[in-house]
Amino acid sequence: MSVLEEQQDYRSAARAWLREHAPGPAAKLDADGLLSRARDFQAALYEAGYSGITWPTDAGGRGLGTAEAQIFSDEAAEYELPVGPFVIGMGMCGPTLVDLGTPEQKARYLPKLLSGEEIWCQLFSEPGAGSDVASLQAKAVRDDDGWVLNGQKVWTTNAQWADFGAVLARTDPDRVKHAGMTMFIVDMHAPGVTVRPLRDMSGRAPFNEVYFDDVRMPADAVIGQVNQGWHAAVTMLGHERVSIGASRRPRSNPLEFASLVELARSAGVAGEPKVREVLADLFAHERALELFNVRMRQETAAGNPPGARGSVAKLAGAMLLRRAIETAGEVAGADVVAWDPEDTRGPELALGINSSPASSIAGGTNEIQRGIIGERILGLPKEPQVDRDVPFRELKVGTQRT
Numbered sequence: 001m002s003v004l005e006e007q008q009d010y011r012s013a014a015r016a017w018l019r020e021h022a023p024g025p026a027a028k029l030d031a032d033g034l035l036s037r038a039r040d041f042q043a044a045l046y047e048a049g050y051s052g053i054t055w056p057t058d059a060g061g062r063g064l065g066t067a068e069a070q071i072f073s074d075e076a077a078e079y080e081l082p083v084g085p086f087v088i089g090m091g092m093c094g095p096t097l098v099d100l101g102t103p104e105q106k107a108r109y110l111p112k113l114l115s116g117e118e119i120w121c122q123l124f125s126e127p128g129a130g131s132d133v134a135s136l137q138a139k140a141v142r143d144d145d146g147w148v149l150n151g152q153k154v155w156t157t158n159a160q161w162a163d164f165g166a167v168l169a170r171t172d173p174d175r176v177k178h179a180g181m182t183m184f185i186v187d188m189h190a191p192g193v194t195v196r197p198l199r200d201m202s203g204r205a206p207f208n209e210v211y212f213d214d215v216r217m218p219a220d221a222v223i224g225q226v227n228q229g230w231h232a233a234v235t236m237l238g239h240e241r242v243s244i245g246a247s248r249r250p251r252s253n254p255l256e257f258a259s260l261v262e263l264a265r266s267a268g269v270a271g272e273p274k275v276r277e278v279l280a281d282l283f284a285h286e287r288a289l290e291l292f293n294v295r296m297r298q299e300t301a302a303g304n305p306p307g308a309r310g311s312v313a314k315l316a317g318a319m320l321l322r323r324a325i326e327t328a329g330e331v332a333g334a335d336v337v338a339w340d341p342e343d344t345r346g347p348e349l350a351l352g353i354n355s356s357p358a359s360s361i362a363g364g365t366n367e368i369q370r371g372i373i374g375e376r377i378l379g380l381p382k383e384p385q386v387d388r389d390v391p392f393r394e395l396k397v398g399t400q401r402t
């Protein structure tokens, strides 16, 4: 069988599986019902071999190529799959453990992550450390049988459900700020962990603030090496950017091209030249990003990981969403802010519009991506960094005032 025929078979099998197993509407479920629906679906994905498609087999994955992953995500875009609770684990923490985890960590954590038994979150940002995450102040201190963690994290997506988190903490304040950090696996159910929801302008609470008060972590909780947390963080941020940039929204999403065309038709404006122009422009950008992502995956498979080009995908994805919001305004006019009570699309569109700007901030803001692209791809001069060679203890950052 040729490679193309094999891929066609894989597509047919994935399509048939999704048709049979993709869950139906979730409208009537409460929060617990939604979570258990998501867990059941993730377990079914794992059972069928569609979870961790490209992960190595010794990490619990299927060891297949990016072509199969691409085929599955194309087919999956036909559905609104309940995978939200697992995106941080699958897209960021898991791939970092694949790269840097010990054999024991991989065996303990990855299969349960892939099968939906355990949920993960990523704890980098703090009130005084976002874009400049190396300014973080949460600290972990070594004692006889492990580490003791104290500090506050913020904007932690999915912490309300998480069993484990990848937390970045300062372990040596006498080193310069990028050198004295370590990444740990923290048990989110351990004594001393407090999780409080934070609401965004869409009215939902997708993220949280998290407090650690004398939380104990075992000695083998370190991801990578002690005091080399920056390397682990850069590894994870690279996965995060690729994962955000490459993620496909369901075709039914109200800000997708096909949905906006449908909206234009039902509003009776599909023939208007201005509307046609903005829709065509959106289509061209959507398609260009899709192809860019395909190319990045193929290059990664050929042993040439994207590095800083992950920032291009991340930035382009965020800009595309902004463009989609403007297109929605052009197509639906005042209907994006006020609609008839019987119009079910109004609230959906408003929710999409209110939650989309977050993509210009989460995973590194657009300005930060532009800085990375400027320095590392275009070869422009580096931003001045006066604090780079000063021991962390001597810096004025966050609440630290020396």
Ligand SMILES: Cc1cc2nc3c(=O)[nH]c(=O)nc-3n(C[C@H](O)[C@H](O)[C@H](O)COP(=O)(O)OP(=O)(O)OC[C@H]3O[C@@H](n4cnc5c(N)ncnc54)[C@H](O)[C@@H]3O)c2cc1C
Pocket (backbone or CB within 6 Å): 088, 121, 122, 123, 124, 125, 127, 129, 130, 131, 132, 154, 155, 156, 157, 158, 206, 207, 358, 359, 361, 362, 363, 364, 365, 366, 367, 368, 371, 383
């Ligand atoms: C939906 C969502 C989910 C998130 N989930 C997580 C999560 O799971 N885990 C986690 O750890 N964090 C998470 N975050 C936090 C996110 O990583 C930070 O919000 C982001 O890195 C920006 O940090 P900040 O909010 O502190 O803003 P700041 O860093 O204070 O930035 C403020 C403004 O200054 C600009 N700016 C800052 N530095 C520069 C510079 N050097 N050059 C040019 N402009 C600059 C920024 O672009 C921004 O416009 C999430 C955020 C969102 C919105």
